[in-house]
Every structure is written in structure tokens, then in C-alpha cells.
Amino acid sequence: MIAALVGSGEKINENNESSNSTLHAWRLLIAGLVGVIIIGGLILIAMAVSGSTGTNGESSEGARVNVLASSDNECVICHERTTPGIVEQYGHSSMAAAEVICQDCHEVEAGYPEAVEHEGTYVLNQPTTACCSSQA
Numbered sequence: 001m002i003a004a005l006v007g008s009g010e011k012i013n014e015n016n017e018s019s020n021s022t023l024h025a026w027r028l029l030i031a032g033l034v035g036v037i038i039i040g041g042l043i044l045i046a047m048a049v050s051g052s053t054g055t056n057g058e059s060s061e062g063a064r065v066n067v068l069a070s071s072d073n074e075c076v077i078c079h080e081r082t083t084p085g086i087v088e089q090y091g092h093s094s095m096a097a098a099e100v101i102c103q104d105c106h107e108v109e110a111g112y113p114e115a116v117e118h119e120g121t122y123v124l125n126q127p128t129t130a131c132c133s134s135q136a
């Protein structure tokens, strides 16, 4: 009998404790969710910031000017008409921006292997890195 009372008393205690701990668990869960939402928000903000600088970088890349557009280089002036694609493509390159000109790659001495006479000079159709060192 006493044992039963004590037993039921323990049960009541247990119940109280378990409802307390359920409440505690809910609080933890809610605090956790709020934390996750805040951290998620911060990550989204960080992504938006880095994303916007990324697009800025891309758009300035896309808007990169043709540095040969107003060039007075004789190769450029004539080749804008004869091979506009090559001039257009090269004009937007970082090498053109670094002021590497057509002649730097194409123009060679008369006796150079594969050289073809062209507009008062000699050029290579397909220059290789070999002529970089010979023209330095």
C-alpha cells in the first residue's frame, strides 16, 4: 500500500518532469529554428553581396571595349575591312589591351621560314611562339 502510494507519487513526479522537459525541448527547438533562420538570412545576404559583385565583374567584362576601335595601326585599318572578325575578336582581348599589336606576332624578316610577302612587309599566317623569342 505504502509502496503503491510512493510509487504513484513517483509517477506524478515523473509526469511533471516529463512535461517540464517537453516544454524545455520545445523552447530549445524554437530557439534552434530562430537561430537557423537568422544564420540562413545572413548566408543569403552574403550570397547576394558576393553575387552582385560577381555580376558587376561579368558586366564590366562584357562591356570591355574594343581597344582597336580607333586604332591607326595599318594592319588594323585594312583588316577591319578584310577580316573584321579577327580584328573584332582580337580588339576585345587582354593582349590587345596590353598593347600587343598585330605586327608583334605576325611580322617577320624576309627570309623567315613560312614568311609570305604582304603589303610591303613579311608576315606569318600562323605565327608560333618561336617568333616571340626571335623578335624580342
Ligand code: HEC
Pocket (backbone or CB within 6 Å): 074, 075, 076, 078, 079, 082, 083, 102, 103, 106, 107, 116, 118, 119, 121, 123, 124, 125, 126
Ligand atoms: C591594304 C590592306 C591590308 C593591309 C595594310 C594589311 N593586310 Fe593583311 N591581308 C589583307 C587581305 C585582303 C588579306 C587576305 C584576307 C583573306 O582573304 O583571308 C590579308 C591577309 C593577311 C594574313 C593571312 C595571310 C594569308 O596569306 O592568308 C595575315 C596573317 C595578315 N594579312 C596580316 C597582316 C598584318 C600583320 C598586317 C600589318 C603588318 C597586314 N596584314 C596588313 C589586307 C591587308
Ligand code: HEC
Pocket (backbone or CB within 6 Å): 068, 075, 076, 079, 083, 086, 087, 090, 095, 100, 101, 102, 103, 104, 105, 106, 125, 126, 127, 128
Ligand atoms: C598574340 C599573337 C597574335 C596577334 C597579336 C595577332 N595575331 Fe593574327 N594570328 C595569330 C595566330 C597564332 C594565328 C593562327 C591561328 C590559327 O591557326 O588558328 C593568327 C591568324 C591570323 C589570320 C589568319 C591567317 C590565315 O592563315 O588565315 C589573320 C588574317 C590574322 N591573324 C590577322 C591578324 C591581325 C590583323 C592582327 C591585329 C589586329 C592579328 N592577327 C594579331 C596570332 C596573333
